[in-house]
Amino acid sequence: MEWHDAAAGFAAMGSEARLQVLRVLIRAGQAGLTVGALQDRTGMAPSTLAHHLKFLAGAGLIGQARDGRTVLNHADFDRLRDLADFILKECCADVAGAAANDG
Numbered sequence: 001m002e003w004h005d006a007a008a009g010f011a012a013m014g015s016e017a018r019l020q021v022l023r024v025l026i027r028a029g030q031a032g033l034t035v036g037a038l039q040d041r042t043g044m045a046p047s048t049l050a051h052h053l054k055f056l057a058g059a060g061l062i063g064q065a066r067d068g069r070t071v072l073n074h075a076d077f078d079r080l081r082d083l084a085d086f087i088l089k090e091c092c093a094d095v096a097g098a099a100a101n102d103g
Contacts, residue, residue: 006086009079012059017044018052025062025075032065032074 013019024041025033033041039049053073056062060079065072 001082001086006083008059009061009083010087012056012061015052017042017048018056021049021052022056022061022075025073026077026080028074030074030077032063032072034070034072038073 013022020042021038021044024038028037035046035049035053038044038053039046042049044052053062053064057064057073061076063074063076065074
């Protein structure tokens with residue numbers, strides 16, 4: 001993952017409202033939720049929720065699939081894992097290096 005891709009993904013999670021929507025979708029699993037179900041679980045107004053869904057989808061954090069007149073929204077677990085891996089890939093690297101130098 002490139003730095004600009006990671007930055008865009010983390011920026012999309014940079015608001016409490018979008019983070020709330022994302023967590024609700026993560027809890028729902030692969031099946032996802034309709035916009036109506038998301039409204040019920042978040043208490044957001046339709047226009048506000050639509051704005052946040054558009055932002056999350058644009059960053060690739062969620063996917064949306066039409067089923068007739070219904071749109072199902074789901075977390076993109078692969079993208080979320082990529083972001084987690086990006087931020088954690090060098091976890092404790094300096095500590096391990098310092099320990100080797102102390103030996």
